[in-house]
Amino acid sequence: MSISSRRVVATAFGGPESLAVEEVSLAEPGSRQVHVEVRASGVNPADVKSYARAGKPSDLPLPLGYEAAGVVRAVGEGAADDAGPLSVGDEVIVFRTRGAYAADLVVPDSALTRKPAGLGWPEAGGLLLAGATAFHTLEATAVAEGDTVLVHGGAGGVGLAAVQLARLRGARVIATAGERNHDLLRELGAEPVTYGDGLLDRVRALAHDGVDAALDLVGSDEAMDVSLALVDRDRIASIANFTRGPEEGIRLLGGGPGADAGDQLRAAARPELARLAGEGRLRVLVAATYPLDDAAQAHRQIATGHTTGKIVLVP
Structure with missing residues (x-):
């Protein structure tokens, strides 16, 4: 049985006017995969840059978003994270993934970190990329x-x-x-x-x-x-x-030409960052939240370069 969901995509390269919400069907999670019902997705400048310049037409429509947080709804065989086996109902942070501006995600367990109970959904969704x-x-x-x-x-x-x-x-x-x-x-x-x-x-x-x-x-x-x-x-x-x-x-550092992506280092930092945020020692300041349908407005806000803190999409 497939999973019916919604996600934000760029339908063309250029500005936020190209963003649209589309219906999508996801396969049930396979081995070491997890279905996450998304509660919040972080918006980042990298999301805007991913479609701002001309690219390959074959990449369109381009799913957007690299980070999210949500609740586990189904678990494939052997799925686990750094804290142990994953179960339905677990609250998790997803990073790094592709297409995180969505109501549902099916992701490998390697993209998951447990969400501390005391960390709000918008804060969790905007924690890990930054x-x-x-x-x-x-x-x-x-x-x-x-x-x-x-x-x-x-x-x-x-x-x-x-x-x-x-x-x-x-x-x-x-x-x-x-x-x-x-x-x-x-x-x-x-x-x-x-x-x-x-x-x-x-x-x-x-x-x-x-x-x-x-x-x-x-x-x-x-x-x-x-x-x-x-x-x-x-x-x-x-x-x-x-x-x-x-x-x-x-x-x-990062995704630019000649830069050190630091993928392993960044992935290894996830549990510690989540722990610090859960303890209140690392604050995630949320500037604004928007529904998925208003992703274009969220991108216009972040493109100003004058936003203090994180912008988050809430399905």
């Missing part, structure tokens, strides 16, 4: 207790996770953001600075003893120039500047 990316940036730059870390883009989804994870490691965090987000960053333990002209001087005024590591989460020339002026190249990482990054010899 959280695992932030974890990767800290590992790549060897951030440790006593370090001073400069986080460019501290109020974005990855930035908020990086600020908190760096603080949990015992690092001092200086984070760039617009003034409207300074109070939030202070609440999370960071020292905010406003980006724009004079950023280098403002950071130097705060960090009299220097900066040990820099995380470029925005991809601007300003972020690159300030990082290079303050930090050794081997402790700078960028998830966004794939133009100057190779020229400057810094670490590139």
Whole structure:
């Protein structure tokens, strides 16, 4: 028997106007697969980028979304995660997968992590892509207790996770953001600075003893120039500047050309990230939730680049 569901797809390459919700039939889970009824799906800039540029017509319609959270509704033979065998009714986080903007998913058990009971559905659905990316940036730059870390883009989804994870490691965090987000960053333990002209001087005024590591989460020339002026190249990482990054010899992380995807490292971080979020030590700030039918509006919001926290779709 097949599973009837709905999912969001891009029907063409270009803008959010190409997004549509389609009916789809999923096969019952096979060996080491699980049917998850989705309760929340995280929206990320990578989702927008996946169809913003021209691609292969054969890829259309293109399913969107890399992360979700939901309830196990059926379990294939031998399905288990890091906590043991999976059962109907288990609450799980799905990452990494494809087509997560959906009411139902059938995924391999390797994509699942148990959802802590105290973690809300929108928070769980938006936790792991940004959280695992932030974890990767800290590992790549060897951030440790006593370090001073400069986080460019501290109020974005990855930035908020990086600020908190760096603080949990015992690092001092200086984070760039617009003034409207300074109070939030202070609440999370960071020292905010406003980006724009004079950023280098403002950071130097705060960090009299220097900066040990820099995380470029925005991809601007300003972020690159300030990082290079303050930090050794081997402790700078960028998830966004794939133009100057190779020229400057810094670490590139993620899905861009020449970048370290860090798939194994990110996957291994999932249980710890879930545990920290469940304990309230890693907060997932949800900026807005939308139904699947309003995915285009969610993408318009995230494309502004000025969203504080995560946007989440709720089927």
